Amino acid sequence: MAHKTWLITGISRGLGLALATAALDRGDVVVGTTRDGRSPPMASSDRLHVLPLVMGDLTRVEQAFSEAAALAGPIDVLVNNAGFGLLGSIETAAQSEIDQIFNVNVYAPLALIRGALPLMRARTRGHIINISSVAAIAPAPGSGIYSATKAALSAVSVSLAQEVAPMGIWVTNVSPGSFRTEFLSEQSVRRTERNVDDYAATSGRAVTGLLNKDGKQIGDPRKAAEAILAAVDADEPPLDLVLGSDAIARTRARLDRFEDDLRQWDDVSTSTDFAN
Template sequence: MTDAARVKEVVIQAQALHGRLDVVVNNAGYGLLGAVETADTDAVRRMFEVNFFGALAVMQAALPLLRARRSGHIVNITSIAGLAPGVGSGLYAASKCALEGVSLSLAQEVAPLGIHVTLVEPGAFRTDFLTDHSLRMTGDGIDDYADTAGAAVARLRALDGRQPGDPAKAVQAIITAVDSANPPLNLVLGGDAWRRVHARRQAFAADLDAWRAVTLGTDFPG
């Protein structure tokens, strides 16, 4: 995922297997947990190389092939953290917010070309994501963050093997979205994810309403 040239070779090989490329799924990634203040910059950069730049390389390699056929679907697996970040996962959320942003823009660029983009934002699903295989920790604990980031990370680690989301149902939901005549731009998966994004949406709307006069008062007169 961190070798853009190799990524392009693999994408071309994938098309050669069947003579066409219909759906591209960006699912590679891993988590980085810990308080923002304690984050190791090199560790953050390595995570971005996979979670963001790796996905970007796949999209840039696949788009010429999809444009040539004027069809196709790019599915980017982000996270509920990309829509409603929580404490203890700020750097991971940042990588997913970046993927959200580029995907939202890309969707508008390629829509006239017959290409769809869907962002999949799952909550906690019973995969190996919370194991040492897919998680990295950054920095040493600071007592001032024990009740926020520290507690949140501990809860996440304890959730391993008990996540509420069923991966098989998630796969079927993604297939249903891709097969739809009107596929969604955003596909939130899991009850926990729905509750988090709903709460974030309400908080955002409340800020918009409460600060509307200030917001609108920053324009030039007339």
């Protein structure tokens, strides 16, 4: 298998760090981004290049792909990984909180994709991996705005895959369940500043449940990294890669509910066409 060159956003910790480490361990070249350009605490390698990048700075983000290529040579795989969660009910999310999370989780990946595609098209090859979430497939109370950012990213993946397939470019939408990273820690997850008591039984309870899971999540980030490597190495990479038994159960439950609604409302659903 020929060695690949990767650009991975957010390699300071978590899934990004696990993926960068796994790719380096097998001899690949990695350009990883961190906010300050400092290398994360991993075995140092002359095949690791670190690019400073704050995801909110969209002008810089759009240039990052060509900067990475200038550092390490043509990039084979772009991984839009950096992101964070926002917990709280939809009503209580302030516009500034919504803007901030859409900036990092949606607009920054879009800017990177815009920067990457001209170079990938010129080579008629490349693979874009977007780290979405099972929350995009089966949104729960208490994380609706986060789910909305990931649903937007998933929709971009599915549409983009069809647009760029004829150009030899693959797109994979990764939907992890709960992985034991710092995602739910105070260093990562944000909570809406405002709270309304009426939501205590729905989003309030869901948020408490999520925060109690910190450090006990079922998913192993190193195994997620291996799964992503397998997808990148496949002759026919998947469009959707759901990671974790919890994510599979949530996805199946959502699909069953969707299927039930389609079946039960079929007469109504199909009654809206013009007669001719």
